[in-house]
Structures are given as C-alpha cells and as structure tokens.
Amino acid sequence: MEYTIKGNDIHVFEPDLDLDETLDCGQAFRWKKAESEYFSEYTGSFLNDSLRISQLDKENFIFHNTSEEDFLRKWSDYFDFATDYSALKTAFSQDETLAAACKFAGGIRLLRQDSWECLISFIISQNNNIPRIKGIIDRLCEHYGGKFPTPLQLAAETPDSLSYLRSGFRSKYICDAAGRVASGETDLNAIAEMPIEDARKQLKMILGVGPKVAECVLLFGMHRVEAFPIDVWIKRVLAQYYPEGFPEFAKDNAGIAQQYLFHYIRNLSE
DNA sequence: CGCCAGGACGCCC
DNA sequence: GGGCGTCATGGC
Numbered sequence: 001m002e003y004t005i006k007g008n009d010i011h012v013f014e015p016d017l018d019l020d021e022t023l024d025c026g027q028a029f030r031w032k033k034a035e036s037e038y039f040s041e042y043t044g045s046f047l048n049d050s051l052r053i054s055q056l057d058k059e060n061f062i063f064h065n066t067s068e069e070d071f072l073r074k075w076s077d078y079f080d081f082a083t084d085y086s087a088l089k090t091a092f093s094q095d096e097t098l099a100a101a102c103k104f105a106g107g108i109r110l111l112r113q114d115s116w117e118c119l120i121s122f123i124i125s126q127n128n129n130i131p132r133i134k135g136i137i138d139r140l141c142e143h144y145g146g147k148f149p150t151p152l153q154l155a156a157e158t159p160d161s162l163s164y165l166r167s168g169f170r171s172k173y174i175c176d177a178a179g180r181v182a183s184g185e186t187d188l189n190a191i192a193e194m195p196i197e198d199a200r201k202q203l204k205m206i207l208g209v210g211p212k213v214a215e216c217v218l219l220f221g222m223h224r225v226e227a228f229p230i231d232v233w234i235k236r237v238l239a240q241y242y243p244e245g246f247p248e249f250a251k252d253n254a255g256i257a258q259q260y261l262f263h264y265i266r267n268l269s270e
Numbered sequence: 271c272g273c274c275a276g277g278a279c280g281c282c283c
Numbered sequence: 284g285g286g287c288g289t290c291a292t293g294g295c
Contacts, residue, residue: 026276122276129275132293168291173278210278231276262276272295279290 001081003071010063010071016085018107019055025263027220028111029121029134030141030148038062046078047114048147080109080223085256092250092257097241101257101264108259110225115188116181117148118221119206122213123173136167154178173208180206192222199224219255228254237261 002013019040023031031044040055052064063071076082089106093099120140125133141148143164155178159171167174180186186206191199196218203214211230218227228246230238238246250257 125275126277127275127290128277128292129294132275135293166292169278169289170291208278212277216276229276232274233276266276274295275293277290279288281288282286283284 001076005068008065010066010068012061012063013059014061014081015059016107017059017061017079017109018105019053021105021107021263022109022111025108025259026130027259028113029130029137046074049074051075078112080112085109088253088256092260095247095250097237098250098257098260101260104267105260105263108263110223110256110259111220112223113220115192115217115221116151118217119177119181119188120154120174122216122220123177123208124167124170125216126170126208126213136165139165151178151181155182170208176207177209192224196224196226225253225255226251228258233262233265234258237265
C-alpha cells in the first residue's frame with residue numbers, strides 16, 4: 001500500500017483491494033454503496049469514526065476527509081493494509097480451486113472489525129440472508145442515532161423491547177450476549193488472545209452462538225485467520241472440491257482462503 | 271403455497 | 284455422539 005495526502009483526502013494505491021468484493025461480501029453489514037462519479041463508492045463506519053471511500057479504478061482509492069493520523073492509526077489497520085495479500089494468493093494458488101477463487105475475486109481483504117459488533121451481527125446472521133441481516137442491523141443502529149449500540153445499551157433491552165428489529169427468535173440471543181458482555185462474564189478482548197479452542201468454548205457459552213457464529217466472530221471480529229466458518233456455501237465447496245479435506249498448507253490462513261471461496265461459489269451459481 | 275437464508279437449540283435415541 | 288423438528292421473518 002502506498003498513499004499520498006491531497007488536501008483533506010488520502011489517496012491510496014493498493015492493487016489487492018476491491019471495494020465491492022471486500023465491503024459487500026458478507027463479512028461486514030454496515031457499508032452502503034453510494035451513487036458517485038467513481039468506479040465504486042461506499043460510506044460506513046468503524047467504532048465511532050465514519051468514512052466515505054471511493055475506488056477510482058482497479059488499484060486507486062480516495063479516503064475522503066481523513067487525516068493522515070486517522071488513516072495510519074485506524075483505517076490502515078481496518079483494511080489490513082500491513083498484510084501482503086498478493087503473497088497469500090500466490091501461496092493459495094498451488095491449489096486449483098483456490099487459484100480460481102483468488103483469480104475470480106482477488107480484491108477481497110479480511111477487515112479487522114470490532115469484536116462486539118461482529119458478535120451481535122453474526123448472531124443475527126444465523127438462518128438468515130444477507131439483505132435481511134443488513135436490514136435488522138440498520139434498524140438497530142438507527143435506534144441509537146446511527147451508531148452501533150454498546151453492550152451496556154443493549155443489555156438494558158429485552159426480547160420484547162427489541163421487537164422493532166423484527167429479528168425473530170434471535171432477539172433472545174442478542175439479549176443474552178449483551179448481558180454477558182456488559183457484566184464482564186464474557187470478556188471479548190481476553191477471548192481474542194486465548195488459544196483458539198478455549199476461545200471457541202468461551203464464545204459458545206453465549207446463547208445462540210454455535211460453531212459457525214463462533215468461527216465468524218473469531219475470524220472477522222478478532223482476526224484469527226486460522227478460524228474457518230462453515231456455512232451452507234462452504235459446505236458445498238468442501239463437498240464438491242475437497243472430499244479429502246481442506247489442504248493442509250492453507251490451514252494457518254484458512255479463514256482468508258474461506259473468503260475467496262465463499263465469494264467464488266456464491267457468484268458461480270448466479 | 272413451499273423453499274431457502276453466512277444456524278442453533280432441545281430433545282430423542 | 285449424531286439425527287431431526289423447530290425457531291421468526293421476508294423474498295422468491
């Protein structure tokens with residue numbers, strides 16, 4: 001990644017980033033595609049900072065109204081710019097299916113998101129589809145002035161008071177998660193540093209968090225890139241292309257490989 | 271009408 | 284330990 005400062009904007013050169021593939025691929029649910037003169041443009045936020053970001057062409061981007069300090073401290077980390085995705089894709093590509101997936105959606109990066117927001121978002125994601133997940137999270141944030149609620153705020157709610165979300169049976173799971181995090185019974189920062197089996201065990205103590213959601217929180221909210229969420233789409237990939245098991249060489253970064261495969265298989269059938 | 275969606279729970283055996 | 288019905292909601 002290289003960047004230059006132009007007025008209030010940061011211009012970024014990064015060959016391994018595509019906004020559509022990264023911000024609208026089911027790892028994050030709060031980025032909104034904007035009408036613009038550019039190739040692609042999104043608005044969204046991370047923690048308490050909002051951002052408008054434009055993609056000019058395949059490898060040039062504008063981070064609008066962003067100071068160099070905020071860019072380096074916050075957004076560079078969020079977009080995982082310190083990781084060399086070209087090297088990852090080269091390594092993955094010794095496998096035929098992964099090579100095709102990396103070629104198909106080479107602009108995917110793994111966002112370093114907030115663990116709390118990920119926990120609630122992926123609880124909402126269960127047995128649900130992406131447009132409706134986004135709608136529920138929209139209504140949730142709208143209710144708190146456009147910001148994602150804190151654990152304390154959500155811990156004050158009940159399944160009844162959350163009926164405006166229309167999240168169905170998931171509302172009681174949201175309340176349980178909020179209560180545990182707000183009380184400190186579940187310490188997400190501590191879980192993020194645990195050996196992964198302990199972390200899985202801790203996350204699954206939360207009502208509504210099973211193997212898939214726990215894996216998504218580890219991967220997307222704690223950047224544990226060895227985590228490997230298996231949903232209906234990845235099940236199809238494993239059955240169709242990896243009947244003998246997922247290749248050993250990719251297991252340290254299985255979660256990143258999973259992102260390429262998820263995007264690949266989903267768009268293959270469209 | 272039924273089927274499915276980035277699943278998990280409760281109950282059964 | 285695995286198998287199966289059920290759980291809200293909404294789009295197709």
